[in-house]
Amino acid sequence: MRGWIFGLLVLLLLAPSATMAAEIRHADHIWQDENRLLVRLYLDMSLPDVLTDALASGVVVNFRSEVRLDYARGFLGERTVKSASKAVRLEYYALSRHYVVTDLERQQMDFAPTVGDALEMLARRLGRVVLEVDRGALRPGLDYTLASRVQLDHTALPLPLQWDARLRGAYGTQLGWYRWSLE
Amino acid sequence: MRRFPWGLLGMVVLFLLLLASLVVMGDAAQNSDRFERLFLWLLAFHGLVLVVLGTLIIYQLSRLIVQNRDGVPGSRLTLRLVFGFMLVAVLPATVVYYFSFKFLNEGVDSWFDVRVDGALEDALELSRSSLDLRVRQLSRETQEIMRQLEDVSETLVPLALNDVRAQMNAQELTLVGANNRIIASSTDSPIRRLPSPPGADILLRMSPGQPFTRLEPQPDGSLVIRVVATGGDRRPGADSRILQGIYPVDPRMSALAVRVEDAFVDYREFAYLRGPIKQGFIFTMSLALAISLMAALWAGLLVARRLVRPVTDLAEGTRLVASGDYSTRLAVSRDDELGFLVRSFNAMTRTLSEARQEAERSRRLLDAERAYLESVLQHLRSGVLALDGSLRLRTANDAACQILECDLRAGHNRFPSEFDEDCPLVAQFFDAISDALTQREKEWSREVVVFARSGRKVLMTRAVWLPNPGNNRGLHAIVFDDMTEFLRAQRDAAWGEVARRLAHEIKNPLTPIQLSAERLSRRLGKTLEGADREMLDRATQTIVQQVEAMKTLVNAFRDYAQAPRLALVPLDLNGLLRDVCELYDGEGQPARVALDLAGRVPTIRADAGRLRQLIHNLIKNALEAVQGRPDGEVRVSTRSLEDDHGRRVELRVADNGPGIRQDFLERIFEPYTTDKPRGTGLGLAVAQKIVEEHGGIIECHNQPTGGAVFVIRIPVSHGGETGGVGEKHA
Numbered sequence: 001m002r003g004w005i006f007g008l009l010v011l012l013l014l015a016p017s018a019t020m021a022a023e024i025r026h027a028d029h030i031w032q033d034e035n036r037l038l039v040r041l042y043l044d045m046s047l048p049d050v051l052t053d054a055l056a057s058g059v060v061v062n063f064r065s066e067v068r069l070d071y072a073r074g075f076l077g078e079r080t081v082k083s084a085s086k087a088v089r090l091e092y093y094a095l096s097r098h099y100v101v102t103d104l105e106r107q108q109m110d111f112a113p114t115v116g117d118a119l120e121m122l123a124r125r126l127g128r129v130v131l132e133v134d135r136g137a138l139r140p141g142l143d144y145t146l147a148s149r150v151q152l153d154h155t156a157l158p159l160p161l162q163w164d165a166r167l168r169g170a171y172g173t174q175l176g177w178y179r180w181s182l183e
Numbered sequence: 184m185r186r187f188p189w190g191l192l193g194m195v196v197l198f199l200l201l202l203a204s205l206v207v208m209g210d211a212a213q214n215s216d217r218f219e220r221l222f223l224w225l226l227a228f229h230g231l232v233l234v235v236l237g238t239l240i241i242y243q244l245s246r247l248i249v250q251n252r253d254g255v256p257g258s259r260l261t262l263r264l265v266f267g268f269m270l271v272a273v274l275p276a277t278v279v280y281y282f283s284f285k286f287l288n289e290g291v292d293s294w295f296d297v298r299v300d301g302a303l304e305d306a307l308e309l310s311r312s313s314l315d316l317r318v319r320q321l322s323r324e325t326q327e328i329m330r331q332l333e334d335v336s337e338t339l340v341p342l343a344l345n346d347v348r349a350q351m352n353a354q355e356l357t358l359v360g361a362n363n364r365i366i367a368s369s370t371d372s373p374i375r376r377l378p379s380p381p382g383a384d385i386l387l388r389m390s391p392g393q394p395f396t397r398l399e400p401q402p403d404g405s406l407v408i409r410v411v412a413t414g415g416d417r418r419p420g421a422d423s424r425i426l427q428g429i430y431p432v433d434p435r436m437s438a439l440a441v442r443v444e445d446a447f448v449d450y451r452e453f454a455y456l457r458g459p460i461k462q463g464f465i466f467t468m469s470l471a472l473a474i475s476l477m478a479a480l481w482a483g484l485l486v487a488r489r490l491v492r493p494v495t496d497l498a499e500g501t502r503l504v505a506s507g508d509y510s511t512r513l514a515v516s517r518d519d520e521l522g523f524l525v526r527s528f529n530a531m532t533r534t535l536s537e538a539r540q541e542a543e544r545s546r547r548l549l550d551a552e553r554a555y556l557e558s559v560l561q562h563l564r565s566g567v568l569a570l571d572g573s574l575r576l577r578t579a580n581d582a583a584c585q586i587l588e589c590d591l592r593a594g595h596n597r598f599p600s601e602f603d604e605d606c607p608l609v610a611q612f613f614d615a616i617s618d619a620l621t622q623r624e625k626e627w628s629r630e631v632v633v634f635a636r637s638g639r640k641v642l643m644t645r646a647v648w649l650p651n652p653g654n655n656r657g658l659h660a661i662v663f664d665d666m667t668e669f670l671r672a673q674r675d676a677a678w679g680e681v682a683r684r685l686a687h688e689i690k691n692p693l694t695p696i697q698l699s700a701e702r703l704s705r706r707l708g709k710t711l712e713g714a715d716r717e718m719l720d721r722a723t724q725t726i727v728q729q730v731e732a733m734k735t736l737v738n739a740f741r742d743y744a745q746a747p748r749l750a751l752v753p754l755d756l757n758g759l760l761r762d763v764c765e766l767y768d769g770e771g772q773p774a775r776v777a778l779d780l781a782g783r784v785p786t787i788r789a790d791a792g793r794l795r796q797l798i799h800n801l802i803k804n805a806l807e808a809v810q811g812r813p814d815g816e817v818r819v820s821t822r823s824l825e826d827d828h829g830r831r832v833e834l835r836v837a838d839n840g841p842g843i844r845q846d847f848l849e850r851i852f853e854p855y856t857t858d859k860p861r862g863t864g865l866g867l868a869v870a871q872k873i874v875e876e877h878g879g880i881i882e883c884h885n886q887p888t889g890g891a892v893f894v895i896r897i898p899v900s901h902g903g904e905t906g907g908v909g910e911k912h913a
Contacts, residue, residue, distance in 0.1 A: 057455030058448035094307060094451075095314070095406075095444040096398040107402045110384075117384070158452065160459030162222075 022046075022150045024178040029146060034135045039067045041127035041148055041178075045119045052115055054161065055099070060091045062104075062156035065126040066149055069133060069182065071142045081144070082133045087153065088125045090118055101125055126150055144182035194485055197232070198478045204228055205471050229470055236477040243484050256502070257495030261487045268483025272476060280472050284465065291461050295454050303447045310440040314398055314406075314432065321410050321430050322394045324351060329414035329426045332358065337366055344369040354407060355379075355429040366424065381411045381427045389413065398432075404441060406432040493521040497528055509536035566642075566663045572656030574598060574620055586642065586665045587612060588635060608633045608640070612663075616644060620659055623648045631663070639849045641666045671852075675872065678854040682740030690737045693730045700726035739865050743854065749790040749876055756832055756897075757784050759791060760819055763798045767817075773806050774815030774838075781822040784832055785899040789877050797873040800866045801836040801893050807859065808840030808891065815839065823899075830899040831879070837892035842885040851883055 026042040047055070055061055066085045070078040087104040093111075099118035101110040103125050110125070112118035129148070138144060154165045208225045247265065250258035328347050335343045340358055348356045348369040357368040357378040368378035381395070389395045394412040401407060408430045413423065432440070496513045503511040509532050513525045560567050566583030568591070570576055575598055579591035589606030599613035611633040613620075619627050628645040644663040651657050704723035711719055757780045767776040802817060809815025817838050824831045843851060843858075850856050852871040857864035867883075870893075874881040879897035886892050 054455060058452035059455065092448075093400055093444070094447055095310060095400075095440055098397070100400065102402075109399070109402070110382075111397060111399060112384070113388075121384075158456055158459075160456045160463050164459060 024148060024150065027146070027148055027178055027180055029131075029182065031135060032130070035132055037069075037131040037133050037135070039129045039131055039146060039148060041065060041123075041129070041150070043123035043127050043150060045123050045150075047115065047119065055090065055092050055115070058092060058094070059158060059161070060089060060156065062087055062089050062153035063122060063126055064088075064151055064153050065129055066151075067129045067131055068147045068177075069131060069144060070147060071144045078145070081138075082131055084129050084131045086126060086129050088122055089156075090122055138182075145179050146182055147177040147179045149177050194478070194482055197236075198482075201229070201232060201474050201478065205467075205474070208467065208470075229474065233473060233477060236474075236481055240477065240480050240484065247484075256498040257491045260494060261491045264487035264490060265480070265483050268487060269480055272479035272483065276472055276476060276479075280468065283468055287461060287464050287468070291457055291464075295450075295457065300450065300454070303443075303450050306443045307447045310443045313436065314408075314440060317432065317436075318396045318398060318408050318410070321408050321428065322396050322412070325410040325412045325426060325428045326394055326414075328356070328428070329412045329424070332424070332426065333414055341367040341369065351428070351430070353428050353430050355427075357427045359425045359427065361423065381409075381425060385409075385411055386425075400441070405434070406437040406440060408432060490521070493517065493525050497524065500528055500532070504532055504535065509539055564664070566661075566665075568659075568661040568663075570599075570620065570659040570661070572623075572658070574659070577658070583663070586640070586663065587633075608635055612642065612644075616646070616661070619646065623657070623659075630666070634849070639667065641670055674853065675868075678868070679743065682743050682854075686737045686741040689733060690741075693733055693737070697727055697730040700730070743865050743869055743872065749793060751788045751790055751877075753786045754789040754791055754794065755784075756787055756789075756794075756821055756834065757781075759794060760798065760821065760834075763795055763802070764819060767802060767806070773810040774812065774817055776802060776806075777816055777818045779818055779820035781820075784821050784823055785830060787832055787877075787897050787899055789897065793873045793876065797870050797895075798834075798836075800870045801895075804866060805836055805838040805840070805891075805893075808838045812840065824896065831896045832899060834895040834897070835892055836895075837886060837890060839888075839890040842889060843883065843891045848883065848885070852881070 023044045024041050025044055027040065029037055029039045032038050047061075051061060064085055064087050066083065068083040069081045071081060072078055089100075089102040089104055091100050091102075092098075093100050096111070098111045098113055099115060101112065101118055101121040102108070108125075110118075110121040112121055152165075154162055157165060204225050207221060208229070244265070247258055247262050251262050328351070331347070332340060332343060344356045344358060344367050347353075348371065353369075353371070355368065355370045355378065357380060358366040359380050360366045363380050365378055365380055370378070385395050385397075389411060391413070394410055396411075397409045399407050399409055410428045410430065412426050412428075414426065431437075493513070493516070500511045500513050511532050512529050515522050515525050515529070517525075560578070560580035561582075563580060563582055566586045567578070567580045568576065568583050569578035575596050576591060576594055577596070579595075584591050587606060587608045589602060589609050591602075591606075591609070594602055594606075599609060599617075602609040602613075612631055615631040615633070616629070619629070624646075626645075626647045628643070631642040631644050633640050633642060642663045643666045644661065646659055646661040649658040649660060700723045704719060707719055708716060760778065760780065764776050764778055798819075802819070805817040806815075809817065815838070817836065820835045820837075822833050822835075824833050847856070847858055852867050854868040855864035856868070857866075871881050874895050874897070877897050879895055882894045883891060884894075
């Protein structure tokens with residue numbers, strides 16, 4: 001039993017964490033009107049096996065993409081002008097053997113027969129974030145930057161998996177912020 | 184003053200905090216929001232507490248081990264108690280942990296059953312089959328609708344769609360032309376909503392001639408079946424068409440299927456989370472166990488120290504008492520049995536201290552009494568000896584040493600027989616009384632005679648046997664007095680009285696006897712002739728001579744009995760000796776008289792006439808001893824002495840005659856004691872009397888080389904100056 005406990009501790013503390021790969025290949029933005037800035041993220045996403053298994057076993061996985069509009073204040077750092085996020089849920093529907101991607105804000109559902117298809121749909125959903133910014137309020141001369149990232153929503157995981165997520169940083173998608181200038 | 188148990192209080196507070204945090208942690212593990220907010224903080228708190236507790240425990244244990252190695256009092260007991268507490272805490276906790284662990288593993292596993300899993304799979308498959316039937320049916324019907332619409336113009340299509348939708352009870356029917364252009368759409372919703380053409384993902388997956396079907400859950404939990412069928416407009420120049428139908432699933436079937444699917448998913452998810460659930464429980468349980476053990480160990484350390492502290496204090500106090508410090512008092516900090524022990528210890532040390540003070544007082548008193556007794560003993564003129572039951576010498580005073588001429592104190596604890604060589608008088612004395620000592624007569628007295636170099640000593644001895652109840656060996660207390668001088672004085676007085684009476688009673692008739700004899704000679708001598716005359720003359724002559732002899736004897740007795748008053752003047756003894764010895768330096772002397780006078784002899788206060796008589800007596804006595812010996816010699820010597828008796832002048836008159844018989848030597852100074860046929864026996868008695876009149880002593884003994892020697896020691900007068908010039912001549 002002692003060996004089992006030791007193994008458990010080692011597993012908990014020392015085992016390498018399996019992290020989700022989600023890379024923002026490219027990002028751009030487009031003003032839909034004077035108050036809406038559409039940010040488009042082009043993502044390459046993949047899931048670790050453990051999360052794929054979890055998904056297949058009925059675990060619902062939520063993702064969140066965040067977008068932030070900042071301007072630089074010299075040595076004082078940056079200040080966020082506006083931020084927005086989008087939450088998308090990915091789950092497996094056993095009755096139809098499909099993966100379901102749900103935009104949690106718009107309650108729109110996409111159905112995919114494979115994980116790969118589901119991830120593509122997921123990337124599309126996550127990659128469209130609308131930032132409500134008054135374009136006229138942006139002061140000329142300031143250096144505005146857009147920052148974006150995608151991460152797994154730990155809090156939406158079942159509690160037992162949150163142990164792993166918290167203790168070992170498993171399934172972490174804490175990618176760095178992807179930045180580009182607001183043209 | 185009792186100290187407040189801050190350590191114990193801190194431990195209790197810490198333990199309660201840990202307990203509360205464990206409860207909060209357990210609660211947080213059931214609630215996602217709380218988990219998110221509290222879990223890491225609680226984990227950090229527990230980790231910090233574990234590290235602090237562990238550090239403290241390791242520090243305390245290592246210190247305890249070092250103290251134990253260094254032999255610090257109480258450390259071993261503390262260590263044993265700590266290990267005991269640890270054992271008491273660890274064993275049950277380990278047992279509980281083991282069974283909890285086992286129960287948790289097996290319990291969580293028992294939640295899952297292969298049959299349940301299979302049943303759920305079957306139920307899901309049943310739902311799927313049931314829905315598949317409906318899907319296939321709708322697929323066929325949709326294809327049939329598509330065929331019916333092939334001959335309908337775009338103008339009439341909306342009407343046809345409405346009819347068909349109503350007939351099919353579809354939720355929505357949409358006919359799409361080329362480029363995803365919506366030709367017509369019909370919906371059951373009273374609120375007009377935009378039709379949703381099939382998405383690109385659907386179009387990409389469609390096979391020619393095969394309709395696309397999909398069961399889709401809806402946000403409201405219901406199910407719909409999407410069917411997309413392809414077809415064409417058979418009229419010339421018309422594009423191909425796609426018909427999408429969305430059909431609701433029967434609510435009852437939908438609800439059942441959704442419930443089955445939910446149950447299946449929940450079960451699968453639960454089964455998948457089995458490992459993490461166990462890990463979470465075991466982690467919490469291990470944390471609780473670790474904290475409990477740490478807290479128990481820490482509590483054990485504190486409690487052990489609290490328990491052992493009085494014992495340690497007692498050990499230290501006992502050590503101090505053993506080293507003689509009876510002033511040790513321990514602080515009473517508790518009311519339990521250990522407190523009672525400490526109070527008893529304090530009472531014991533107090534009693535010991537008082538007893539010691541009392542013993543010290545008694546010892547001082549005893550010392551004072553002993554010193555007093557010692558002083559009394561030392562100043563007694565009587566000799567006092569104490570012997571234990573085995574006849575070992577325990578006590579002797581100065582007088583005893585002086586009388587027995589032996590330093591008896593050096594022989595403390597020795598048997599009398601061990602004094603043989605050094606102290607002959609002691610041996611003689613104990614020989615004389617040994618029978619009484621060995622028989623342990625209760626009380627006895629006897630006159631003991633010993634023989635010293637100075638002569639015979641008479642010791643009046645009294646003794647008592649003191650059986651000591653506390654010591655079976657008992658004690659002989661012996662008191663003795665040197666009665667020699669007293670007896671001699673008594674005898675001298677008796678002899679003086681005899682001499683005075685003799686002189687008085689005998690001398691008176693001697694003169695008439697002599698006169699009568701002379702008258703008889705004168706009267707009858709004229710009348711008688713011849714032989715008668717001669718006889719008369721001889722007889723009267725004899726009478727006269729004998730009367731003269733008797734007068735001489737009587738005068739001698741008178742001289743002995745009636746000593747003249749001394750005329751003490753400073754006297755040079757050497758000069759007097761030279762004057763007297765000159766009388767013996769001439770022809771007709773039986774032997775020569777040699778002088779061996781010391782160079783510087785102190786002046787003495789003496790009666791020159793009496794000393795002259797003394798010297799004459801001794802020299803005449805010596806000459807008579809060597810009479811007839813061709814090498815006869817009388818040696819007269821002087822010397823100065825300084826010893827315990829003060830400064831004295833010693834005069835020695837020695838001869839090389841035959842010496843004196845031992846039996847005669849013992850009473851040589853007694854009156855009327857003589858070994859000469861014509862001696863009066865008063866010469867040496869008179870000599871002794873003259874010496875004693877001058878405060879001196881006279882001794883007589885035989886020389887190892889032959890002959891006898893008379894030794895006279897006369898004290899030097901106070902302030903006496905050294906006078907005289909020594910000389911040596913024959």
